[in-house]
Amino acid sequence: MAINLDRLVGFHHTAVSLRTDRMEVIAGNLANANTPGYKAQDIDFNSAMNRALKDQKSPSGGNSNLVRTHESHMTGGPRSASSFDMQYRIPEQPDTGDGNTVEVQAERNRFLDNGLRYQASVEFLNSKIKGMKKALSSNGGQ
Template sequence: MAINLDKLVGFHQSALSIRTDRMEVIAGNLANANTPGYKAKDIDFNKAMESAMQRSEGTRTLGGNSLLKTHENHLGGSSTSVASNFEMQYRVPTQPDTGDGNTVEVQAERNRFLDNGLRYQASLEFLNGKIKGMKKALSSGGQ
């Protein structure tokens, strides 16, 4: 029986990649909290995950690069991140404009950063559990 690692870890690998990209976007928002005219951005995790799952059908990964099958005997590829395949969204501020045009709400961004970090950690734990289960199955399979 062949082991398909993409089926084992594919979902969690995509989730970790999107969470990483989102963490960078939120960190950028926080870094530009005092930049006049800066517009807060975000990645819609659900849309990104849907896109990643649709692309994973017929896709193989090799060293972090996504290789799309272009012909039965050929492989093509790209090295873009999972979340870079769709537009960045701008946040709609909940507070009135302070006059400088900046839409970053520091406390809300910190909360999003923490929430995203916790969800990243949860995905990492799920992935770790899957790998431990596979290692256990492989080590006890030959006995």
């Protein structure tokens, strides 16, 4: 019986990848908290996850817009979250006069929340892999 690893870990792998991309965006916001005119960004995680899962299910893997014109060209991999669903954040506090929309405390909270969710996704991924290893080792003697 063939084992489809994409079915086993695809969802959790995608979630970890998107959480990583979101962590980078939030870290960029925090790094630019004092940059005049900087506009805070974020990834709409739910929308990005839905699109990534839809792309995984499509026969072309979401790469239908890429055409290889030579056999030595690299094939396109799945898009990263940073290539779509980026949005500018609407600030909750009034402008301080420099045009920067980063709210440091809110960004720190988002960073921590995303980090916890990232860790949960990694734990789910680990449990899937451990379960597969256990199943393979118990059937190895037959």
